[in-house]
Amino acid sequence: MKEEELNFEKEQFSLTMIPGKFARSMRTCVIWQFIRFVIINVKMIIVVGKSH
């Protein structure tokens, strides 16, 4: 059984979504996360700017 399928055995989790291996690996992929870091920061700066 794949890791992401294990928790679906519990009834409470059966209607949720659980990330697979690729999605999990992208969360800690330094290159991809650096790109996301830049994008998130730009968005947050815009939100801060709109809030003042």
Add this chain to the structure above:
Amino acid sequence: MARLVVLGGGVAGHTTATFAAKWLGSQHEVVVVTPNSKWNWIPSNIWVGVGQMTKEEVTFDLAPVYAKAGITFHQAKAVSINPEGSDSSEKPFVTIEYTEEGKAGETEVVEYDYLVNATGPKLNFDATPGLGDGNGQMGDNTVSVCTADHAVHASHKLAEAIEKMKGGTRQKFLIGTGHGMCTCQGAAFEYIFNIENELRKSGVRDMADIKWISNESFLGDFGMGGLHMKVGGYVVSSKLFAESLYAERSIDWLIGAHTSKVENGKVEYELLDGSKGEEEFDFAMLIPPFAGVGLKAYDKAGEDITGTVFAPNGFMKVDADYTAKPYAEWKASDWPRTYQNPTYSNMFAAGIAFAPPHLISKPMKSPNGTPINPTPPRTGMPSGIIGKAVAHSVCDLMTKGENAHLHEASMAEMGAACVASAGKGVFTGTAAAMTVYPVVPDFEKYPGTGRDTDYTFGEIGLAGHWIKHILHFLFIYKAKLNPGWTLIPE
């Protein structure tokens, strides 16, 4: 020379006082009254609570910073306000009681021309039997991460639990809210994932049962009625987002719960459907409900006018629309813009100290009449922005006269950033980075979700960790008034 007195030295009070001191210079006096000797970057208390940071890393002494800024500092708590003065004083004043060593218990009267109430909340542990000690402090049955000292205590208890698991004893963790009217679900949300990460790191995750208990009617409400955010190209409800996080980590949840009683190793609760139950635990971190700090107000004749100045929950009334109306009629325009007290124009409230006009989440009650719904969050970013706007208004009133334009900062027109970490490593662990814009949904401006989905987004990854680290160092740097501090936004 006029005098501005700021009550409170947290995010809102510190922001107000430091900007006011900078803008007013030596022409006017700025006074801060706060019972704490240290400033605390509260978001990092989560890391203290799992032993990943020390108290010293998230706090610093206020006195030298205020001395540098030319701010008069009283380590004391405000007891009462006389906005009209008294028989013996023409000027309005606050009565303070010192908390610093050597002067503890001494009282003093501090006159003011302008007053900003930024006292933050009273941690109302005693609202739930067994959550408090009966004297307003946290009891022995649970832990908290609301203050740095609480977080240090929590980390010791966590270490004890981990040792027990390493010795072969299974442990049950219960994290969430300790009352049906709590706010600050985000802090508990972040703490539960840090606990889970810490147990995994210690190699004892398989010996732990972790459960979330909360007054939210659905996972991901966060006291904001939930939000719809951009995730991976979809616009999804925070319910899906949050449930996925819990399911991935095998964390059970119990929602719509009013924690009615806490005992050693057990909580009693009532659910939105009216049913009642019990949950056992070995380690519990339950956020207490918030209330105003209990300031009294008196008119010139000494009559009690607390009910005029403050809402029943103890928070100060400001320029909000407090008219009672059903949920369907709530509007973004109900929320305050200038934070000026409607009765006394030289008084303002900033941060958690202002009375919200109503909830943001949908109000709910159990069939037994017990209200079970989150109260509105006022996190660091809104508190800082409000504090700066209030400082701007007060400075203009002091320098340009009482007809000066007041600056505005409505929570229905400002966003908030939330980074919920799961661990502290630079290359390990992940964080949920979320922004919401605006904090209070505006269904007239954004029909559908009430918010701008271009700027309401969330994603999970290392990038959030890096942002949380940067925010930690950046905001402590700013709060210490180091060179260039004004360039760092709130």
